[in-house]
Amino acid sequence: MTPAAETRARRPHAAHPAPAAPAIEPGADWAPWAACNPSSLAHHGGNCCTAARAWFLAMDRSFWQGHGGPGWIPRRWPWGPSRWPLHWCEAVRADELDCGAHAFMTREAFRARGVRAVPVQLVQRQERHHYLHWLGRWNGSGASPAWAGEGAAYHEACATIAGGRAEVWDASVGAWLSPEHVRGVRSIAAVRIGGAEETGEVVTWRGVRVPLGVWITPPTPPEP
């Protein structure tokens, strides 16, 4: 089946970050997701989370070779359900993490390397029948499946910004995303680069002009 022909988003679970004002049309299928804030790990305020974060950043520094994204993160914690709120000390000991945790930890890693990094939120087209798999897996783990829809899914990533240019790192896959990926499974239906604090700034992402902090739909390149 052609993915995403019909998309019905599910309202985010209360365990996800609190919603902000929706930036795309309220009537859009994925409007509930557009209201989400990017995920962030919580800190217990004690040694447990301080040591966990210090360990994570030292690990990242060990694996970093001067360039590229932290691909070790999804290798160490494969994509899977996370229960929110999620603390640093819980995240580092988890067997798997969801995209929100991946993206937040990746942002922290980039920032510790001295690279400007901002959150990225996406709505990706998916096969409709995948929804039931996700629903079962997330519910079975006691995690919220609010990110999953029939024909689309909410996803988080991370962007680095330098010299007015953005590159988007899919922290759950360990790969750079292209705005040209607008057709087929996992293609980008909508994306917001940057949070509320970046609003007003404009960058280019592989040739696409992107206002930060605003949901956009990347232009569809013409067929040759």
Place this chain on the structure above:
Amino acid sequence: MPRDSHPPLTCYLSGVHSGPNPSPGLGVARSLREAYPHARLVAVDYGVESSGLHSEVFDEVWLQRPWKEMRLPVYQAAIREVLDRGAVWLPGQDLEVEFVSAFLGADDGALVPPRESLRRVAKPAIEAAAALLPFTIPPFLSAGRADWELHGFCREHGWRVWVKGPNYEAMPALDWPSFRHARSFLSEIWGTESLFVQRHVPGAEESVAFCAWRGELLDCVHMRKHTQTHEGKTWAGAVGPVDPAIAEPLREVLAELEWTGGGELEYVRALDGTMHLIDWNPRFPAWIHAASFAGHNLPARLLQAAGFGAPAAAPFRGRQFTRVVMEIPILPAYPLPAVRDPVDDGRAGSKHPSGMPDLARRLAETRGGDTTPEPRANGKKPAPRRRPAPEVPATLQWDLDEALAGELPTPRRILLPRTARERFARVERALAAGAGGRVELGFGYSVKTNPHPSLLAMAEASGMFAEVISAAEMRQALAAGFPFERVVLNGPAPRWPAGPEPDGEMVAAFADSPQNLALWLKEGRPRARYLGLRLRPATLELSRFGASLGAPERFAETLALLRALPAGQALGLHFHFASDVLGPARWFETFEGVLHWAAAIQDGVGRPVRCLDVGGGWFPDDFDRELVPSLPRMMAAAAEALPALERFVVEPGKAMAQPAMALVTTVLEVRRARGGAVEAVVDAAISDLPMAPFYPHRVFACGRGGAWEPLGGRGDRLLGRICMETDILASDLALPDDLAAGDRLVIGDAGAYDASMAYNFGRGVLDDACC
């Protein structure tokens, strides 16, 4: 004869095997079939194992004799005849391109570049691309250089290197044994010693395929690999336009080369965006049909330029592609060969079904001046090329000339005093240069590398610490004159064997594991100014040594243990990994990572790190050229990461002792094979030189003037005296032509683990520990 007067249009395509490492012929044929539905496509290959011969895309098969038995003039005449009838010839193998270019020259029907152009795009220098195209060529070195130099190249690039043939095939060299294996294997397969070793460049593999006619670029496409086979061959990818930064200079280069035919630039886009050219293939890539259904039918463009007329239009079907595996019926006229006896290696024919290794040998002969070589008897190989001897420092030369002036019983390990003193003088100079700063520099002599009293005495006199891994070594160091205050203790069994410790306080003691540290805290810790742990960074998780940092739970346990140290105890941390295994660059990277771990530990423990001890296993040349000059930078980085750091200890490991001793041996027997390599059996053995397989040792023979001269390489072997298949002390020497029984040879670089790990095999005695 004009091509259009000879219907139907005929194209001969060679290199049609389609397997895990496919040739381009089948993809080219599929593209041509779409563009010229009525053309006559003839598959050419050199064995029925070449699977694409059986594809229905071809109208005809022209099976040739295997290259190893082919009479080249006959084949040349046959090709000439089909070209004279108006056909075109499009070779699909690099070596066939060279063959056709060399023997047919410029011809409108042979779609190949001029011979001189092929020389200018040959690996590894790819001279034509170096000036104009926006690529760098990864560092490389001819495998014909001295082993000493080659080992240095591999260390310099962290053993992330490839041994490559001049045309085909590459094998990774992860250490010296695998380098030697790859060199020997590729040399044997391809019948050449023209191999080279090249640095691996991590990154995304991309390529640009192009076609040109008489120097005019007709079209080009970019391809990025998405998935690869285990051999690194394309399995899926995406085709797109070529960046003008590549396309425009490529147009100029092709004009200069007067290029005709297909071609492919293979390069790696590194993480930092730089592009590194690995290969310039003088033919289309095997994935070329993917470019055709993405709207760029390069084979058709080439044949159009060659007079085939306008190709039929084909619809765009997508930029991304993948390969599939499919079964096709065998042509009845070309049945499969009989199944090989399973006892034999039945795979031999499948790896190179088009017989390229044989063509490589034939072409090598033609490069030697014989333009019409006859087939050689199987197994006859050209004589190995002589490798140069390594350069030898004057101190070592003096030592050898003096030490070996008189008679010595052999085998005998001798101390080379000038060389040894020169090693320790380097440390003294580095200590003097590092003195006076906030952080005190120290060097630790690794007693395990060689506990010889003379070397210990020199180490003590030069101001080094004694770095010991057992109580036994500590006693040896104390006996040699080291004060207890200049001892550094580490290792997995640091207090073995049990016994009283001297009064006072040693410099530092590092537990090898959290369990070891816990035991010290429970049962009494060593008296040391600095006490702490050896760290095992996450990138070295396979190491058996040190406290693992790869899991948050272990990290938390380590912090908890270190918090339990008594209040007045100064904290130290230790990192040790052989730099000649990692290569200096990766060792430095790991060191930088260790600084972050040390900073995280001191924050987590709430106690400053006051001593950092780092090493070891430095190859002497790397210690001199890399580590010593880097010390100011390393100490500054350590002081910045660890503001309360008082002492920075460096352990050079074998860098001190390795060149300081040599092994003198006597030739017992010389075996000369007819026209082949020389083998000398000597009275030393692998038990006297246990590190022989792991790095090249410089070997010396007495020259006519009485001076000891280093030997180069040529494939001669030095065999030990004992009954072990592995008792081979050197396998790529150029032994003197007049070498005879009774002559002496000296094996250098035998002063470190060769000395301390030597064992009593074949001497008729057992070690004490056995009884």
